Amino acid sequence: EGVFVYALDAQTGKVRWLNDRTGFLFTPQPHGTHALSGLTPQGYLAVRGQELIVPCGAGTPARFDRRTGRLIEFKLPTKGRLPSGWFTAAARARRRGQKPPSANGNQKTDAGLIFDATINRDRHEGGWEQGAGQPGVLRQIRVGQRTLRFDQPPDGVTGTVHTMVAADGKLFVVTREGSLYCFGESKTKTRIYRDPSKQPKPVAKDSVGEEKLTEVARWLELAGARNGYALIWGVSDQEEQRVAESLLSQSEMKVIVVASEAKLVDHLRRRWDQWGWYGRRITIHVGHPLRFGFPPFLANLIVVADPAVVDDVAGRDGLRRLFATLRPFGGTAILAANNAQHAAIQRLIAKAGPSDLPQAKLTREGNRSVLRREGPLPGSTNYTGNWKSPDERVRAPLGVLWFDDSVSLFKRAPQPLILDGAMMAFDKSWLGWPKGDRPPYELTEPIYADVYTGRVLADEEIQPLKDKFAPLAAKLKPSNQYRPPGEEPWKPDQPVVGIRRNPLTGRTEPRRIRRYYGCDGGIDYGYLYTMRSGTGGFYDKRIESGTIHIGGVRTGCTNNLIPANGLLNVPAMIAGCTCSYPLLLGLALTPMPETFEQWAVWGEAEVQDVQRVGVNFGAPGDRVTRAGTFWLDWPPRGGPSPAVPVRIDGNEGKPEFYYRHSVWMHGGQGWPWVCASGLRGEARIVIGAFKPGRFTVRLYFAEPDETQAPGGRVFDVALQGRAVLTSFDIVREAGGPMKGVVREFHDVTSDGTITVELTARRGRPVLCGVELVADSLHAGAIPTLDDSSKDWPL
Incomplete structure (x- = not known):
């Protein structure tokens, strides 16, 4: 990320x-x-x-x-x-x-x-x-010449000192029991502030109204949930306030409210805080719900009563954003839509393709529109064991959907099972060793969680799941290791998983996956091979992605990177291990747009007769696109890569390489994770090992200096000794700094090398990447991105 x-x-x-x-x-x-x-x-x-x-x-x-x-x-x-x-x-x-x-x-x-x-x-x-x-x-x-020890606290401190801080001429002492003490230089009367925390007040029915209670009870029935997350989008009057308070009184849901009026938000925040609900069950934020950045699949229930927000939702982009926030398997939105808005939403659903609004069902309930997200995500799978789960939705790049450390399973516990949005996992009774118990240890009672939020399910939610999971749970037996049959338990060989087409040469070859140490063995689930490789990692076989590491995360000695329900599920299996991984938690990863920045380690390989490659100057690692281009980091920094020869000579010393995260890109052309880094300075770049023939060459540029004006950086570009760009002004051509611009050249002849030369006219030349594709292959479209620096247009 x-x-x-x-x-x-x-x-x-x-x-x-x-x-x-x-x-x-x-x-x-x-x-x-x-x-x-x-x-x-x-x-x-x-x-x-x-x-x-x-x-x-x-x-x-x-x-x-x-x-x-x-x-x-x-x-x-x-x-x-x-x-x-x-x-x-x-x-x-x-x-x-x-x-x-x-x-x-x-x-x-x-x-x-x-x-x-x-x-x-x-x-x-x-x-x-x-x-x-x-x-x-x-x-x-150490404070001045004095050493203050936590185990010898100042007089008056009760409890175990957690920390001391010296600041503002005072000494502050915090205890593990939750007290805060302040000591000054001179004696003074001690002021004591008692703990104001108390149990939340019951929501008074007269503050909500019997009619609203009945209406919200019906919404909860439609959503089929009393637990989980409810979102209220927009607050225009007391209507939404009553909805929020009715949800607090009739369900166990966590309620998140987003409204645009700051004074009203402050009023409601103070009201709910006085009742003892704020931060426990309800929060409210200033903003527009469609720009707030809710994660996908979060909400069991969304209520939109503010007419202005309903109008925004009735547009194509607004409806897609709302629908993306609904949880699969029944997430429900209640919209205060008039007949015209309802008809507009109905038309959008009818016109939408299967990837836009899958499983959407719109009905009318009185003066409300009810939008449901029914069933599973298209192409997703359940995981019932047996080491296979060909989930079509789970593909690189993947980004974090949620992370949590409230559940920690034993490192060699059995694999969790995943059905219809719920995960069942078993821990092991391992703490009795070495005093008496020995592996494989007994299994504990199962834990159930929501795969889309990481939330541990309440007892009332668990009961219906027990029957569903029972046939699968009956097959689980205590074992010291959970591996596919015949796999060497601790130090398996480097994985060779079927046959691939090499993205550089187009030749078929054994699929060798670069894997570092990991005691889980690694599993081929179908489309994804997942493994512990130093950290957790995965390899997308559909694009020959290379090994993509989940940085900092220690995954289990049992493989616990499971593609299912449209996510890469990584429950925490860390208990019983002290290895110094910095992120000891569980998480879920969700598919991201191809513009999302993510890097891979592809591994060493000698290459010749290259037909397709990208050279990504200053990048942290390798990357393969769905169109088939292997983007090579140069200079090599992100682990071993194929040995594509690249030589760079500077006219005035060596060019310098730079990197910016692609989140700073403001749109334009080209992949943002190519255009965000680059080389700076006059240079002659020679890329080799090509199969002789004709190529399409794409040159990627972006101005890295946010303050650069048009005319501040101007240079010439030659390709194979022929001038192709004269007085090229990046800022003028791209429309501003940190915007990508791509120039494409066809029928470029190569006898085995491609040469690019940069010559300065004003300032130092900049080049972000070079993409080369043989004319016999389809180069794919040049990505064109919206300006991410602007607000989303409603």
Whole structure:
């Protein structure tokens, strides 16, 4: 998704620097392996001299130059089974007269990082694992010439001290029991603030009205749900307020309200907070519902009563956005639509293709329109075991739909089963080892969750599911390993999964998947091969994607990356493991547009007679498009890649390479994840290993300087020694900075190499990528993107 580390001017709020490169780093991982992963910022930032310290969960903190944003160091501990990470103190050892932990090869640290040995330990399956460090380092702070220890708190503190902070001439003490103390320099009368929390007040029926209660009860009946998420889009009067409060009184749903009027939002927020409901069951936000950015598949129920929002929803784009937010298997929207709006929505559904509004059913209920999303997502599958799930919807690129750490299963638990939007998972009773119990351990009672939100289901939702899952659950038996028959249990060979057509050469060959260490064995589910490869990862066989890593995530010793119900489901199977992966959680990934930035490790390969390739200057990794172009990162940074020869000579020294995350692109032509990075400077670029013949050549450009005006960067471009662009002005041609522009040239003859030359006229030339496709192949359309910097047009 991307990681963005900023420094802002404290006086003006202006950006001093931004580092958006650290989300994609090919780095060492636990067990002495590698993955295309990156930082996982978690916790408070800290400053030490000229360094910015960014904590990364169970991984060692990252260190940045706080003046420039340059990454100084980020390394995970490479040996398995060693806890590590946020258990560090960012102060130099000599300030405390202590020696830093020794660099023992397992947890090599900078001399300024001290691990707390008391905290730096965790429960592994076979007992407690101890990391490096010294006891008690984190349970003390240095204030001036004094050392304040958490276990010797000031008089008056009751409970266990969690942390102390010195600021504003005062000492603040926080206890694990939830108390906050403030100590000053002089004696004063102590002020005590009691805990104001209380149980929410029952919603008074007279504040809602019997008629509204009856109406909302009918909506809940139509939605077939009393749990889950309800959204209220727009608040124009007391109507929506009564709807929200009626939902609170008649269901267990979490209610999210979005309205455009800030004063009304503030009033309702205070009202619900006084009742004790705000933040527990209901929240309200300022904004337009169609631009709010709700995740897909979230809502069991959406209520749209605001006439202005109903009018927006009755348009094609608005209806698609609302429908995308509804949960499959019965998500329901109640719209206060008049007859004309109802008819408009009906026409849109009738005209929509199967990919636009699949399984949409519109009916009329009194003066309301009822839109339901019925049944499964088209092309999706259930997962009932047996290691196969050819879900057609789950394809690269994939983005995060939700993540959660409320459920943690044993690392070698059986695979979860997934039916009609619900997941059943078993934990194991593993904590009795080594005192008595031994593997394979007994299975616990099953846990049920919603695959579209990660929400653990309530008891009343579970009862109907038990009968549905019972035949499958009966087949599960305790086992030490859950693998396909005949698979070597711990160190399988590099996967070879059928035959592929090489995207570079077009030749058929064995499909070799680049996989690093992982004890799950790897599974071919049909369209997707999923595996632990350092981190969790997957390979999309439909496009020969290469290995796409889910950065920072430790997946199970049982394969738990399961394509089903239109998602790549990754339930948390981490209990019993202390390996220092920074993201210990479960998540689900959902298909994203091809413009979404995602990178892969394809693996080494000698190549000749290349017929199709893209060279992506400054990119963090490789990428294969659905049209068939293999975009190669250059210079190589994202792990091993096929050896396509690229030579770059600069007229005035070497050109520099740069990277920006594609989220900053403002539309234009070309893939945003190509146009966001590039090389800067005069250069002669020679790309080789082509099969002699004629090619279509596409050159990708974008102005990386947001302040650049037309005329500020002008240059010439030659292709195979012939001038093809003269006085090329990127900003003028693209329509502004950070907008892609592509120039295409046909019938370019190659005897084995293609040469591109950049010559400056004003400023330094810029080139983002070169795509080359043999004339015998279909190059595909050049993507044209909307300007993402503008609001969505209603």
